[in-house]
Amino acid sequence: MRKIYEELARKREQIKAMGGEKAVAGQKKAGKWTARERIEYFFDSGTFTEIGMFVKHRITAFGMADKDVPAEGVVVGYGKVNGRMVMAAAEDYTAMAGTFGEYHGKKFAQAIDMAKEMGIPFVGMNDSGGARLQEGMDTLEAYAWLFRSQNLASGIIPQIALLMGPCLGGQAYHPVMQDFVFQCRKTGFMGIAGPAFVKTQLGIDIDLETLCGIEAHAVKSGCTHVVVEDDRDCLDKTKELLAFLPQNNGEKPARIDTGDAAGRPVPELDGLVPEHSLMPYDMHEIIHRIVDSGYFFEIMPDFAKNVIIGFARFSGRVTGVVASQPNWMGGVIDCNAADKVARFVRFCDLFNIPLVNIHDTPAFMIGPFEEWKGILRHGAKMLYAYIDATVPKVTVIIRKSFAGAYLGMCCKDTGADMVFAWPEATVTIVGAETAASVIFAKEIKSAGNPEEVKAKRIQEYRDLYENPYRAAERGYIDEVIMPHETRQRICAALDLLENKSVARPWRKYSNINL
Amino acid sequence: MNVTAPMVGKLVSLSVEVGGRVRKNDVVATVESMKMYVRIYAPADGAVKEIKAAPGDLVNPESVLMVLE
Numbered sequence: 001m002r003k004i005y006e007e008l009a010r011k012r013e014q015i016k017a018m019g020g021e022k023a024v025a026g027q028k029k030a031g032k033w034t035a036r037e038r039i040e041y042f043f044d045s046g047t048f049t050e051i052g053m054f055v056k057h058r059i060t061a062f063g064m065a066d067k068d069v070p071a072e073g074v075v076v077g078y079g080k081v082n083g084r085m086v087m088a089a090a091e092d093y094t095a096m097a098g099t100f101g102e103y104h105g106k107k108f109a110q111a112i113d114m115a116k117e118m119g120i121p122f123v124g125m126n127d128s129g130g131a132r133l134q135e136g137m138d139t140l141e142a143y144a145w146l147f148r149s150q151n152l153a154s155g156i157i158p159q160i161a162l163l164m165g166p167c168l169g170g171q172a173y174h175p176v177m178q179d180f181v182f183q184c185r186k187t188g189f190m191g192i193a194g195p196a197f198v199k200t201q202l203g204i205d206i207d208l209e210t211l212c213g214i215e216a217h218a219v220k221s222g223c224t225h226v227v228v229e230d231d232r233d234c235l236d237k238t239k240e241l242l243a244f245l246p247q248n249n250g251e252k253p254a255r256i257d258t259g260d261a262a263g264r265p266v267p268e269l270d271g272l273v274p275e276h277s278l279m280p281y282d283m284h285e286i287i288h289r290i291v292d293s294g295y296f297f298e299i300m301p302d303f304a305k306n307v308i309i310g311f312a313r314f315s316g317r318v319t320g321v322v323a324s325q326p327n328w329m330g331g332v333i334d335c336n337a338a339d340k341v342a343r344f345v346r347f348c349d350l351f352n353i354p355l356v357n358i359h360d361t362p363a364f365m366i367g368p369f370e371e372w373k374g375i376l377r378h379g380a381k382m383l384y385a386y387i388d389a390t391v392p393k394v395t396v397i398i399r400k401s402f403a404g405a406y407l408g409m410c411c412k413d414t415g416a417d418m419v420f421a422w423p424e425a426t427v428t429i430v431g432a433e434t435a436a437s438v439i440f441a442k443e444i445k446s447a448g449n450p451e452e453v454k455a456k457r458i459q460e461y462r463d464l465y466e467n468p469y470r471a472a473e474r475g476y477i478d479e480v481i482m483p484h485e486t487r488q489r490i491c492a493a494l495d496l497l498e499n500k501s502v503a504r505p506w507r508k509y510s511n512i513n514l
Numbered sequence: 515m516n517v518t519a520p521m522v523g524k525l526v527s528l529s530v531e532v533g534g535r536v537r538k539n540d541v542v543a544t545v546e547s548m549k550m551y552v553r554i555y556a557p558a559d560g561a562v563k564e565i566k567a568a569p570g571d572l573v574n575p576e577s578v579l580m581v582l583e
Contacts, residue, residue, distance in 0.1 A: 277549070278546065278549065278550055278551045279551060280550060280551055280552070280553060326550065327553060328520075328553075329520050329521055329547075329552055330547060330548055330549075330550025330551070330552045331550065332521065332547075332548050332550070334521070362548040362549045362550050363548050363549075365521060365548065366548070367521075367522045369521070369522060369574065369575055400549070400550075402549075431549050
């Protein structure tokens with residue numbers, strides 16, 4: 001063999017050994033796979049091609065001149081996942097702790113640029129000790145390359161962040177600005193600053209897990225979309241999510257044969273909703289029964305649980321599902337719930353994924369706590385998201401649908417192409433008690449028997465308006481259906497809407513209440 | 515650990531007593547708010563150390579309904 005070939009083989013060998021035996025052993029001890037093991041497991045066997053293996057930093061200060069950082073601490077390349085091309089960048093914690101320097105950043109950003117141009121999803125596997133401080137300004141500007149690349153690719157290709165190790169400091173804006181964030185239960189951490197910085201700047205003692213772990217982001221902050229057990233689970237679930245997504249915004253998601261007939265009636269839905277209008281129930285009971293094979297990939301299940309979002313299929317067609325959850329806060333829409341729904345609706349719209357909106361919600365939350373948090377500007381995001389969205393939208397009103405919540409959950413004129421309502425539906429401006437107490441205030445006050453008059457008037461209002469028929473008479477509800485017909489109607493509506501096309505005048509974008 | 519109401523409302527009922535054990539996500543109380551019965555769930559496994567609200571009380575996100583240990 002020629003010497004130059006041997007040299008190449010030796011160089012490759014050296015880089016593939018990553019940070020060396022000791023560092024690799026440390027990675028395993030921490031319960032993590034190495035970057036190369038993750039890549040190996042993620043891509044279909046034998047399809048991965050690495051690029052930029054020999055890229056090297058150019059810093060000489062602080063002893064960096066002789067410092068070899070294999071692959072610059074990030075393995076980049078492309079290959080097939082579920083038979084379709086995907087671009088990935090996997091940070092290597094064994095190589096100088098996967099620190100983010102100028103060329104580490106350049107590899108990352110170029111991978112996203114390439115994925116955007118090729119129209120393929122990008123998956124980033126985050127496991128980094130943070131900024132490589134030895135590189136000073138070069139590191140700082142490289143963050144901008146990354147953010148710029150990913151933001152310019154946003155809405156063109158799906159981008160998924162996998163928090164498999166730490167991702168702290170400004171770097172944490174990278175995962176958060178991708179479309180979906182997966183976080184490993186024991187090893188994934190994300191934060192604007194880690195515990196040491198919080199201690200020195202604020203004097204607060206807090207451990208990494210409490211500050212930046214899954215409870216922090218999947219429950220409290222709403223930054224994490226899916227919590228996974230470990231590296232294997234993380235990569236499996238990522239593949240599962242990718243199967244729902246198109247390669248880019250010019251495609252529709254792949255339709256598959258799920259073997260579940262579009263015409264399947266669901267008799268268990270008749271009588272499922274409690275007759276007592278104040279009684280809650282679990283909306284998952286409805287979702288699981290109507291989607292293909294009961295398969296629902298829920299997003300953000302632990303944040304703002306009063307709404308449910310996720311992906312499912314109806315007669316093999318990928319669909320984004322948005323639903324109220326009466327079992328949590330009565331299904332009321334608060335600030336967090338509105339944010340959760342709005343961003344999901346916009347993602348689905350960007351990637352040609354039809355929406356099915358199922359609701360049973362009394363209202364947007366009122367009162368000082370939510371008012372002062374800004375329920376108006378947060379709730380507005382839902383209105384903007386649905387009205388802006390041009391993908392097929394089908395709405396099903398299960399029971400309560402009052403006031404702003406009727407509009408916010410995608411009624412006919414906030415964007416629904418087809419609206420169905422169950423016979424249990426109560427669709428009107430406000431509940432009977434509220435309406436009667438306003439309309440008949442004088443009459444009730446001056447009556448000799450105010451309670452009797454009040455009850456009579458409430459009942460009159462209820463009989464007239466608390467049903468689906470007034471809205472159906474005006475055509476705001478297309479059809480009042482039996483609950484067991486729900487799946488059939490949704491599937492048929494999505495068939496009708498398959499080639500829906502909307503033309504609107506040019507504008508840069510709407511001024512959504514961010 | 516404190517159990518608080520997620521929203522403003524009127525406490526309708528308590529489903530536990532002092533000394534009783536609860537598992538995470540058990541319903542421990544019901545609040546009426548926004549024309550709905552809102553279930554309050556135990557945030558963790560534990561025993562009910564103290565109950566700090568009674569049916570009929572107006573509660574809000576800052577109200578401690580009970581304390582678990």
